[in-house]
Amino acid sequence: MTDIKSLTFPELQEFVLSIEFKKYRASQIARWLYKKLATSFDEMTDISKEGRELLKEKAEIYNLKIVNKEVSKDGTIKYLFELKDGNRIETVFIPERDWNTICVSTQVGCPIGCKFCFTAKDGFTRNLTASEIVDQYISVQRDIGIENRISNVVFMGMGEPLLNFENVRKSIQILTDDRMVGLSTRKITVSTCGIIPGIRKMAKELPKVKLALSLHATDEKTRENLIPLNKKYSIKEIMKELRKYPADNVRRIMIEYLMLEGVNDSLKDAERLANLVRGIPVKINLIPFNPYPGSPFKTPPREKIEAFQKVLWDRGIATFIRDSRGQDISAACGMLRGKEKKVTQ
Ligand code: SAH
DSSP: OEEGGGOOHHHHHHHHHHTTOOTTHHHHHHIIIIISOOSSGGGOTTSOHHHHHHHHHHEEOOOOEEEEEEEOTTSOEEEEEEOTTSOEEEEEEEEOSSOEEEEOOOEEEOSSOOTTOSGGGGOEEEEOOHHHHHHHHHHHHHHHOTTSOOOEEEEOSSSOGGGSHHHHHHHHHHHHOTTTTOOOGGGEEEEESOOHHHHHHHHHHOTTSEEEEEOOOSSHHHHHHHOGGGGTSOHHHHHHHHHHSOTTTTSOEEEEEEEOTTTTOSHHHHHHHHHHHTTSOEEEEEEEOOOOTTOSOOOOOHHHHHHHHHHHHHTTOOEEEOOOSOTTSOOSTTHHHHHHHHHHO
């Protein structure tokens, strides 16, 4: 069975030819799937009944199931989706004044094991397929209505996208192909904890997609304690890689810096951070730690975050405090999934 939403446009053309359809049927099918958000072949009324039967025999339209949904006062919506095999993932819809963003997951769980992360607690189950990534966009767009267009996609949900590179690349091809979803490549951001071979592949294969790096510390020891993978891909090596990154294509690389009280929030850290990014076109986002029940870290007071920010601005580095959205719902990534688990077990 062909998982039709995992096919890029050229692959969809090959598929229709393989079942002896004319080539133009690929455009027709893509329009139904990605513009009209169809959930079944039966909806494709400009294809004959026999044609639709043949499609059903050879391919499957695989739809995520919404099992829970939390709506925040600020309009943020958190979805819990169930996959075909019963696994569950989260997707977040974040409305801004002038655009709408969704934050998608790329894996069930995550193998990295960051000490501050709620998703890490459950370990790693499997990679998502391209269609499971794309369908997060389709399902949310269908749920909020086509008039509320999603324009931006950030790969910052559960999982490490660069450890699932092939499927992430395919999903981005589907999301940015005008004959399919048709989003602007520049409005896609892939966030990584610093998988160097993946960063190299991004530079080569997805040069117009924005890159975000979860840095979170300014010295190797502290980062190693927070993100064990720093032993393999150190700050020093990652920064060397970013210096080579073709950043003119994406304008600026985004550096994400989680603020953890007493761990990485000193003014000395701010100075070291400024030195680390010197010469790299970056934008820094300071992310106040999002606490969850039993979390071992605290969020620094606002004044401390602002003082940290000022050190960076004084050195000419664009630095923003990224206020958490959806504070009144299960805000930290993975919490909705965790909550649901407790209920069902
Ligand atoms: N694995 C990728 C993408 C998923 S995590 C990465 O590491 O970038 C997305 C972002 O959320 C990362 O910057 C991650 O460090 C951050 N994050 C994880 N837990 C958090 C928490 N409790 N509060 C705030 N940010 C958190």
